[in-house]
Amino acid sequence: MSIQALNKTHLDAMMAIEVAANQFPWSYKNMESCFSGRYFNFGFFIADELAGFYIGEVAGPDITLMDICVDHKLQGQGVGAKLMTHLLAQAEAKGAENIFLEVRASNKAAIHLYDKMGFCEMGIRKNYYPTAEGNEDAVLMGLPFNPFAKHM
Template sequence: MAIETACHEFPWSANTMQSCLAGRYFNGAIFEHEQLVGFYIGEVAGPDHTLMDICVAPAYQRKGLAKALLTDFIAASEQADAENLFLEVRASNKGAIALYEWAGFSEVGIRKNYYPSASGNEDAILMAMALSFGSQSSL
């Protein structure tokens, strides 16, 4: 929760975070000197996986850890034979959008007024990536 709170103006609640630690969710993490410094939460929805959250502690940002976490999310999804990957990102989060595009995600839609913000609400950009499993990919 400390990383979630440090990374987001409107962080998930502890209950939401706790509910994403089992069931249809899977997680990845990076530790530095036995301390958690970054994580992601993925969700399995049928043949598709969704990146629900990805965070790197502020002191460890800009060191390639988000790229490593995203690469791990994609690899775990490929290993599980997922067909498509999805995520939502704040329209203002240009750094994250560039990272997702680098990894192969493309914009597929917009959710208007999806995220709370200090000045009201902000749009979410929907991004997706089809994984290469022959004819299984549906995007």
């Protein structure tokens, strides 16, 4: 098991995990666009197989978790927590002041993980995510990380 930086050669594996785990997955084009300068992408590998990943974005002195996804067969086994721990280490290395994320209000398992990692609810984005019945709210969460850091 290891966490490694991802590149565009991993896109197909990332998309396979994304599509299997989400009713409304990112598009290939959206995921591909996250391999430019302000994004950083890491994957959790078991042997040589991608088991989960995250996409982070540097925005000024802050980091935004754009996407985190774990192979549906491995959810609930600590992969997400390992990826989040790695994200926090990356934020520290980059001198981030805050980390932000949005999560579906119905995704109680993810909200519980983020709570355990120290994130707190900062607001609600009404009708943000599509659903089969219309839309659902996003919970905006944040973690004040390093308020005395120099800007990245």
